[in-house]
Amino acid sequence: MSVSHTDAGKILVAEDSLVIRTVVCDQLQDEGYEIVEAVDGESALRLCSAERPDAILLDIEMPGLDGHEVLVQLKADDELSSIPVVFLTGRTGTDDMVAGLRAGAHDYLRKPFEPAELLARVGGAVRIKRLQDELQLRNEQLDKLSRVDGLTGLHNRRHMDEQLEKELSTGVRHGQPLAVLLLDIDRFKLVNDVEGHPAGDRVLQEFAARVLSVVRVGDVVGRWGGEEFVVIAPHTDRPGALRLAERIRAAVADETMDVGDHRIPVTVSIGCVVGLGPAAGLLADADAALYRSKDEGRNRVTAA
Numbered sequence: 505m506s507v508s509h510t511d512a513g514k515i516l517v518a519e520d521s522l523v524i525r526t527v528v529c530d531q532l533q534d535e536g537y538e539i540v541e542a543v544d545g546e547s548a549l550r551l552c553s554a555e556r557p558d559a560i561l562l563d564i565e566m567p568g569l570d571g572h573e574v575l576v577q578l579k580a581d582d583e584l585s586s587i588p589v590v591f592l593t594g595r596t597g598t599d600d601m602v603a604g605l606r607a608g609a610h611d612y613l614r615k616p617f618e619p620a621e622l623l624a625r626v627g628g629a630v631r632i633k634r635l636q637d638e639l640q641l642r643n644e645q646l647d648k649l650s651r652v653d654g655l656t657g658l659h660n661r662r663h664m665d666e667q668l669e670k671e672l673s674t675g676v677r678h679g680q681p682l683a684v685l686l687l688d689i690d691r692f693k694l695v696n697d698v699e700g701h702p703a704g705d706r707v708l709q710e711f712a713a714r715v716l717s718v719v720r721v722g723d724v725v726g727r728w729g730g731e732e733f734v735v736i737a738p739h740t741d742r743p744g745a746l747r748l749a750e751r752i753r754a755a756v757a758d759e760t761m762d763v764g765d766h767r768i769p770v771t772v773s774i775g776c777v778v779g780l781g782p783a784a785g786l787l788a789d790a791d792a793a794l795y796r797s798k799d800e801g802r803n804r805v806t807a808a
């Protein structure tokens with residue numbers, strides 16, 4: 505999503521009276537707004553989906569779907585609910601206006617209105633829409649950042665926890681077991697102690713790259729913390745999980761890793777589990793299998 509501030513904005517004008525519509529559109533066009541015209545409620549909804557305006561001027565009294573009904577449908581649509589609506593009403597009472605604001609209208613204009621008031625209300629609505637768009641964009645960027653491990657670029661634990669829950673419910677729906685692989689780099693503390701932390705970081709990065717190079721499309725790889733990593737492999741049976749784990753083990757062990765001015769051997773121990781149980785149980789089983797791999801000499805794969 506991109507947020508552009510160079511144009512004045514796009515306004516949907518939904519008004520069944522040709523006279524009022526023409527006046528409103530002319531005034532907005534003179535201010536540089538791009539205009540989309542709707543002659544009734546049904547076309548207003550349709551054009552809203554198709555054109556994604558920055559604000560909607562919505563007449564309340566229209567044949568067919570009236571303004572209130574259009575507003576209800578807009579607010580029920582996740583894609584359209586954030587577009588500010590400014591009601592146009594010819595009624596003199598406040599009931600209509602209060603009901604509209606309660607239902608989520610941003611503002612209202614009572615006919616007849618001065619051009620300056622029209623422009624002020626529309627300008628306010630467009631500003632709100634722009635601020636909302638910017639906020640949403642920043643939230644999306646923050647959310648993305650909060651799910652990435654800074655050193656390796658892999659998903660972090662928070663994302664993997666959520667991903668595991670998601671994949672488990674998908675797996676349950678389709679009756680397809682998934683595999684969870686826990687990976688722990690062998691004697692990693694020694695790398696940090698002997699080679700220094702910058703070398704340790706290089707090993708973590710190279711390790712991540714090698715794992716990524718051998719997993720399959722659909723497998724999700726994340727850093728669980730420290731030198732521990734996790735792979736979620738959907739639709740995977742036990743033989744498939746063992747093959748995947750063995751490919752990872754070999755990709756790490758078969759070639760030494762560059763730590764600056766020399767290369768060092770690196771190996772990984774892996775525990776894997778296949779099933780559809782609760783996440784905590786699967787992870788505990790994978791962890792127990794991982795520790796068997798460690799106990800039995802490291803650089804190996806154990807299935808729970």
Ligand SMILES: [Mg+2]
Nearest residue numbers: 520563565566
């Ligand atoms: Mg009307």
